[in-house]
Amino acid sequence: MPARFPLPPGSMIGVLGGGQLGRMLALAAARLGFDVTILEPEPDSPASRVAARTLEAPYDDREALMTLAATCDVVTFEFENVPAAVVEQLEMLGALAAPGKRPLAIAQDRVSEKQFFQGLGIATADFADIAGPDDIAAALPQLGGRALLKTRREGYDGKGQTWVEGAADAEAAWRRIGGKPAILEAKVPFVRELSVIAARGRSGEVACYPVGENRHENGVLRTTLAPAHISAATRAEAEAIATKTLEALDYVGVIGVELFELHDGALRVNEFAPRVHNSGHWTLDGCEVDQFEQHVRAVAGWPLGKTAALAEVEMTNLLGFEADAWQALAAEPDARVWLYGKREARAGRKMGHVNRLRPMKESQP
């Protein structure tokens, strides 16, 4: 690793994005004695209120990027919609960005992402690259007649995607996603949605957290149960997928890899997020070293921390006005409430989460 690593305490870590992930990264960084600079266009962001410094500017603001490059010992990001060009610019300005622009560029384009996994021999849903409604009609038969159309870029939490109900729906579906370059994905007959949160350090070491079992509602993560109740073989496959992905990307930091489990325990990868991940929030109370500290350790060149589960955790997102139940949640024994400091509760907005802890069953890893 470059000579400047491991970064000593007191170093400055830059974070692109000031939402809850940036906030929890900043809290973790502070525990290890680091300072944090947030770059975020919105005023009064959740992360800005726990960071040593906030640059309130668009992500591509030249002056802000120059300041980040000049004052931060490493720069990372809390979400994958930062333009890869911004990370490239940061690097040209002399900044060290982690996980770097390649994972970001791949994750930002669903077609590149699927191709990347297939190139590694990791099974995904069957898919077709879609440039217009004619492509949809043409690809639909070999994708099962009913398939999921997603914009190649910028969709998240179920936005920018729609089911195509048949060839006759091709035109309308194309319009529903805004008429943008897209991917058409065959339906995966999964029995469970899983995810692996894993980290790779600057020396190349990899550490996987126990697999989480996720339930989505309306495209948004609702709960994660971890460690998931899966076979040892499925867990090993999930870890192998995460490890192969991290190594192929020469990745530094925490990654979230979303998986579908089929009825026979086989896995299909859905996508990866080149950052800390909502389905890893259970680690905040379920592990000695949580995913946020793990990410800070990785990008700072520190040794990775232990990822074993200390408890079985059910993480539930608090969406919109659900966070108004904070009083009841705070009174619940063995429940740990995390609130993100967002000023305004809008329907579906992630306002916080609660981790409910149960003792580990002996049989679990």
Add this chain to the structure above:
Amino acid sequence: MPARFPLPPGSMIGVLGGGQLGRMLALAAARLGFDVTILEPEPDSPASRVAARTLEAPYDDREALMTLAATCDVVTFEFENVPAAVVEQLEMLGALAAPGKRPLAIAQDRVSEKQFFQGLGIATADFADIAGPDDIAAALPQLGGRALLKTRREGYDGKGQTWVEGAADAEAAWRRIGGKPAILEAKVPFVRELSVIAARGRSGEVACYPVGENRHENGVLRTTLAPAHISAATRAEAEAIATKTLEALDYVGVIGVELFELHDGALRVNEFAPRVHNSGHWTLDGCEVDQFEQHVRAVAGWPLGKTAALAEVEMTNLLGFEADAWQALAAEPDARVWLYGKREARAGRKMGHVNRLRPMKESQP
């Protein structure tokens, strides 16, 4: 409790003092969705770098206190040497201070503190109120001929105290502590130093953490082992002392009560700190709700959290250049490193701590 409690997330909590205790309070407050304003005279303080707002001013700065009173929903403090007059002024300006000025005033004067405990029927060391060297010589015989002289005010971490070796040493001892009003304490033949970290909420409920066993070096806390290996009766007595103290003070927040254990398991109280306490740092990794979150919960009128130990923890302070071992500490399994972000390591300065975790023995509470 006053109608404004419990404080909703998004409320502002004021903290007098910007050291490591303020920093860890700010981190805990952020987890629950609160914002924090720090008042601290020193620039670039550890807490200021994780707080929404910092007022850099002396603790008695009128304008800063007006700002705190006007903008904070509750004000607390991270150390007991804030002048009680400052808290009084804050209250006159309309602020709600917790734990409030009475615990502060009592804790600031070692004679008042001892008298307070004795008034509650809680055993302390025998002592005498000292106004000059003649008082020392007069009191020494009934205090065992050799006794500990401490300034009534402002000593901490072993500063402002000296052993009086005999009547002939009275004059010199008086000069060694700077010739200030003092207390002369009989030596307590203790076998162990213990402490109880306890909290009282706004509804009067009390929660005690398992007792910690403390080792001091040169008057400074070196390690805490928790839960302490003590009898159930000693634990019950320690909890009774803390509870009685909290109730007598109509206290709101976390308190640290230092105790001496005698050879027969009986306890003598040494002193209390009206704040989160160094010997409670083990709770950061040993309990679901640590002492910092507990203090925030209490002053905000939230229900208190669970205080059971999840692991046996040995907390070791990192003093001065010991924190330079961060690389080795970060690589140690089951060790959790906390670094305070202090810019300059001076001999004996508390730079961080490490919590080493071991599984709980079944027989422990």
